[in-house]
Each structure stands twice: as C-alpha cells, then as structure tokens.
Amino acid sequence: MLNTHTPTLFRAIKRLTTTLGFMVVILLFSVATVNAQTDERIYEIIDAVSEDRLRADVKKLADFGTRHTLSDTVSNTRGIGAARRWIKSEFEKTSQNCNNCLDVFYQSNLVKKGDNNRITKDVMVVNVLAVQKGTKYPNRYVIMSGDIDSRISDPNNYTDDAPGANDNASGMAGTMEAARVLSKYSFENSIIYVGLSGEEQGLYGGKGLAAHAKEKGWEIIGIMNNDMIGNIEGVDGVIDNRTFRIFSEPVPPTETEQQRRARRFYGGEVDGISRQLARFIYKTTQDYMPEMNPMMVYRLDRFGRGGHHRPFNDAGFAGIRIMEAHENYTQQHQDIRTENGINYGDTFEHVNFPYNAKLTAVNAINLASIAWAPPTPKNVGIGGIVEANARLQWDAVDGAVAYKVYWRDTTSPTWDNARLITDGTSATLKGIVIDNFFFGVAAVGKDGHESPVAFPSQIIR
Template sequence: MIPPTLTAATCALLLASASAAAPPAPKDVMAAISQDYVRTAVDTLAAFGTRHSLSDATSPTRGIGAARNWLKGQFESFNPPSGTLTVHFEEFQPPVGGRIAKPVTFVNVVAVLPGTMPESAHRRIYVVGHYDSMPSDVMDPDSDAPGANDDGSGTVAVLAIARALAATPCEATVVFLCTAGEEQGLIGAKYHAEQAAARKESITAVLSNDIVGDPWGPGGDKSRATPYAIRLFSEGIPRNPSAAQLQTIRALAAESDSPSRQLARYVAEVAAIEDTVVRPMLVFRLDRFLRGGDHSAFNEAGFAAVRFTEVDEDYRHQHQTPRLEPGPDGTPVQYGDLPEHVDAEYLANVARLNAAALVHLANAPAAPAAARIITAKLEYTTTLRWSANREPDVAGYEVVWRQTTDAVWTGVKDVGNVTEATIDQNKDNVFFGIRAYDCHGYRSLVAFPAAARD
C-alpha cells in the first residue's frame, strides 16, 4: 500500500493565493457520523411499512410517499442557517410494463452540496442508496416490505453523511441521491444517470451503498463473520464499449484499469490513510451473480461507479415478506428485512468509510487530463506526459505503478509540479498511472495513460 505522506514546498504560497476556504477534515466528518442517528433513521424507514415504488403515495404514515417526504425533510433539516445544501424531488413517469403494472410517478430525492472552488465545482461526486423496498412478490405494492437493510441501510448511510457534511462544503460538488424504482429494474438511477449524461454533467465518482447494514451473515454466527469488512464491486470492461474503446483496452491491456476500478482502488487507499474501522474487500466484477444495483445504471451512462455490499448476505432477510416458517429442525425461522437485523455500529462505520472517500474525492484535484505514455521508440525507461491541472491549489503530481499481475498500486514517485516525468522502469513490465495532489494532501483519482508518440 502506498504511504500516506507527501510534501509540497510551495504550498504556503499556493494556499495564500487560493480562493477556496479550507476543506473539511475527513476525521471530523467521520466523527460527526452518529450511530444513534443511524439507528433511529433505519427504524423510521422500516416503520413506513412498505416503500414499494408503486405503494400508496398519499398516506402520511405508510408507503413510499410518506418515506420520501420524510427523506426530503431530513435533508432540509441538515442545512445550517446560510447553508448551501439544496433538496429537490426528481419526478418522472416510467413506461408501464415489466415490473411496473400501472401508470405511476417515480420520485428520486436529490440533495446537492455545491462545490466551493470555481475550478472544481463542475465535478460531481455522488453517494447513493435506493429507498424503495419489496416483499416476496416484486409486483405486490401492499404487503409489508420494511426494507431495513435493502436498502434502508444504504439510504441511511447517504443521510448520515449529508448530516455530517452539510455545514462544510467541499471544493467539488457532492450529490446525495436516494433513488426509487431500484427493485423495479434500477429505474430511478437509470433516469437520473441518463439525464445527467444528456446534460453532459461531469460525474467523476459514484459510491452506491446497497445492503450495507448486517455484517453477521446467515444465522448471526459471530465466529465466522467480520464487522470490519465490506465488499466493493467495480466493473472492468464497460457494458457497451465501442469498437474503438475495445481496441484501446486490448492494446493497453487495460482490462483492470477502468475508471470504476481506479475508484475502487482509491477507496481502499483512503481507508488505509484514514484508518477506517471497516475496510473495503475489493471484488473485481460488476456485481454478484443474479443481482444488480444502481451503480451499474451509472456505469451504463458512462460514469465511474462502485457498489458497497456487506460480505456475507442473509438471503432470508432480502426480498421476503416478513413471516415465520419452520426450519429444518422445526424451530421457526424469521424471514423479512427487519430493522433488528441491521447493526447500527457497523452501518455507521460503513458510512464513515464512504464519508472519508467522499471528502478526499471532493477536495482532491481532477485526475490529470491527456495522460499518456510516450511510445516513440524502444527504450529502457518510461516517459509520461499529461496536461497541467487548473485548480490553484495543485502542488504536484505522482506517478504510480504496479506489476501487471498486482491488484493495487504498489509504487509511487513524487515528480513535483511538472507535466512530464521519466521513470527508470520499462513500460513493458508494469502498469503506470498519474495523479495530481494538492496542498492539503488530497490526491486525485489515478489517470490510466494512453499510448502516444508525443
């Protein structure tokens, strides 16, 4: 793992000339995430009875309408006096068919914390959870579907981070998104991601949290479970690459260097730097078998997105109408996604891991543009070039590398505030990456270089 140290001699000068205020410290944001709040919020979401996307939208106490009104009110309550957090409903009518039996309005709840640095505010960093739920039959909008873990847990992670961060905006824009219609086929996330792509928005990272509240596994066997790990899924090859894209991936051997995979590696590095209690277990695939999630809707729209999910899921607690059924030895087994199966301490720690990654991502510079390895002639060293970043607090760049068989970056060299570096290693033998760092010590996502003659 790359050490969390860097030096920047010119920073005092740069900081004096930078327009943005000091960004929030990750440790402070993590400390502000309250386990008590997490507990209460999960219980509150489950108490709406069902949050099925076609459930009653008019009752003040039951169904998806009551749930989204409560979510909107929570986000609004986090905004301090003279705060800048804005909250809105994103409403649309999905086509009838498939898992949507009748005309309905789907509503995503969106809270936006605008970035403070003019050069960074256009970049948007997302944290996502889906607030809808389902009973055993996905077409049944009436039966109880408490959805405490799927995905009350992810929704509450989004809330808890917004609550901790709302008073201290970051340099880039942070978006807190609670989607509807996930169980109906990722409908809310697809709509949001496609709209964002059509507006040419610059979404540089999406952290989707879906089933992140129960580390104990089937049967609650505490001897085999770990409350210290969470799976982090990332795609390798995009879903619908163009022929040219595929050609580039093949030529560079970039099968494991998609933007989503760089994002997954980034989260793992932040976890080490910030010494988080829960650490990501990187899984280099899009998702589990037979399952899907909102992150893939963002992937399909062309954005880097990853999925957090607990390590050892209990399938009796997912997509099941609450009930007791006799088990193999006759003792009753509880089915259903009930709040007592969500561990608030674990969930708060998952939210802290997300918050740490979010604060780093949203205060770091952009990944360097036009990153390339110079392949003009055969040589034993490797020359890399890239474009200079625009942010006024950029202090320099690092070249990172790893063996082609390694999962994460293992080598790093601080090359200073330049746009070209030559590394004493043969480009044929390792993978290289380039990242920018700023005066606060925040590093950008890694840019995976193309190959070019100059």
C-alpha cells in the same frame, strides 16, 4: 516512514508558508504526500458519524411499512410517498443548519405500465436529491446514493409490509447521515446525496438520474452506490463487522471498438474509470480507517444481479457499489414469517448500527477526499517501448500543486508504487520497464488530497 495518522503535519506546513519560501514548503509537502494523506478533517468526519442518528433513521424508514415503488403515495404514514417526503424534509433540515448549503429537490420520471413485468401500473419514479455545490468546480459532482424502495418475496406485492431495514434503509440512512456530517464543510467539487427509487423494479431511479445528468451536462466524477450496509451475519454463518465489498466493472460499456482493440496491445483490461474509483476508495479507507477491510470485487455486481450504479456505468460514468461482505438471504426479499425456527424478513432488529456507521464513514471520507481534490489528469500519454525507462506525460490540472505517478505489477489489484512529481507534467521512471507494469497519474491538491488515478489513454514516442 511517516506516521499515517499524524494529522498535525499539514497544519505545521501551512504555518510555515508565512515564513518560508515556496520551495522549502513544497519539499516538506512532498515528503508528507509520498506516504499518506494526512488531513485532520478526515478524522473529524469519521468521529462525527452517529450511530444513534442512523438507528433513528432506519427505524423511521422501516416504520413506513412498505416503500415499494408502486405503493401508496398519498398517506402521510405509509408507503413510498410518505418516505420520500420525510427524506426530503430531513435533507431540508440539514440545509437549514448549514445556512441553506444544500439544494434539495425531487427528480422524477414516469414509467408506464408494462415497461417490464414488475411495472403493473403507471408509476412516477421519484428521486430525492440534496446538492452541495462546490466552490471551484460547481459542475463536477461526486454522488452518494441509497435506495428508497423496498420489496418482499413477490416483487409485485406493493401492499404488504416490506420494512426493508437493511435493504435498503441502511444505505438511505447512511446517505442522509453523510449529508449531515459533510454539510459542515466547504468543498471545491460538488457533492450529491440522493435517495433513488425504483431499484427493485428495474433500476429506474438510477436510469432517470443518469439521463438527467447527461441532459444537464453534469460532469460526474463517480457514484458510490450503497446497497445493504448494515448486516454482519451472513447466511453462511460468518460474522464479520470489518469487511465490506466494493464492486466495480473493469472497463466502461461505452468504450469504442478502437479502444477495445488498443487494449489487446497496451493493456487496461482492469483499468477503467470505475475500477480506478474502487482503488481510490480502497486506498483512502486503508489510509484513514485501517481497522476496516475493503474487499475489491472485480465484477459489476453480485453474480447475475444488479444495483443502482449500473445505469451510471451504462451512461459512461464511473460508478461502484459498496455493501456488506456477507449477505443473509433469509432477511433479503422475504415475506415476514417464521419457518423451522428461522425468522425471515428484513426487519429492524437485524441491522448492526456500529457497522452501519463504519460504512457510512467510509463513504463520507471518500466523498470529502474526492471533493477536496483537483480533477483527474487528462490526456495521459505513455512511452518507453523497447526502452529501459517508462515515460509519462499529461495535461496540467488546475489546482494541482503536484502529481503522483503510480505503477504496479500487472497482476496486482492496487497501485503499489508511486513517485511524486512537483516540477512539471511529465516523468521518466528510469529502470522501470514498460512491459512489466501498469501505470497511472493522479493530481495532488494543496491539502494532499489526490484525484482518482488516470490510466494512460495514448502512446507517446
């Protein structure tokens, strides 16, 4: 068994390409990628995430007083207008430090008074984007988001202090830090770092950006929505600085009636594109950050609640929510006060920055892994009905040097078994009965990075 934390392996293989034939190199590559991804740059990314920068950014955001969507937009020191201008200026500084590698801009939508009961006046919902264009697939985007806006007990109170240190300065600061770290690298796919507004008033920023992506014809690989990634002390008394939750819906709401009927006979109830993105994040985190405990939650979001990945799901894109495992409701959506010895309010001192840094690193390594990987295989077909073998085939993927066929027990949440395919776009798994497992295919790039898994979409005879 290979040591999954030996990043020098791929450097050795690359050196061999100058002296050995392709078949020998690909054999060594195959051994490396069966067990784990081993790109040393991923460890560099983890180490580069700075607690000090996160602390400074969360403090700055909290010090704007309130970032309520309907708050002041004129002041330079208070309100959401000042906050978004500062975020944009920080993205621009990052871009200057990487030879203008980021395209930084506002994306906005007007929301009219009365659109819902939390929109008490006309408001321009403004998102702040920093786009790092891919060298090979500039129109394919993986997104990391945090929310700019904040609120207190009354969702319509846009004048009183709402520092929103954990909800969601922690996610916004994490997004800015990921941009600083990853801007030092070049990727084949594009990455978007975005601060979304209007979350607390009705997910308006996400709705606007998802519609913008549709209008521009962007191919969205997936969005990693970060909402509260800085708290380790739950209201239930649990203190946990290792576990985090990944929320994902089972299948897209945009599936057709034909697809729904097919699932009854062929399976796939928990294998939509968002669930595959969640599994990707789970696996990458376990490979490179084994000290962390990713917890996949089979639900769109918390019970009866919502987050900014949902508008992307509604538009048919893959999207998940990353957040702390144990929420503290005394510090969430609360007026700042002290009652019965309890300090209520989402204030700076409650944020745990070592944990904030860990979850920022989780995002950064998954952004990088996806952005360095080839596209997900398309037109994956499966056969093997009333046979002793499972058969799969798929379209060739540009940039893939190999593929991985995955399978798992139907009750398993993770892809537990894999076979590397280096000689074509089909595979027969002898002795693996199709009835007893679920299957998928991922494309593997030259550095060992894999695409998210594609679940079969058609039956082959």
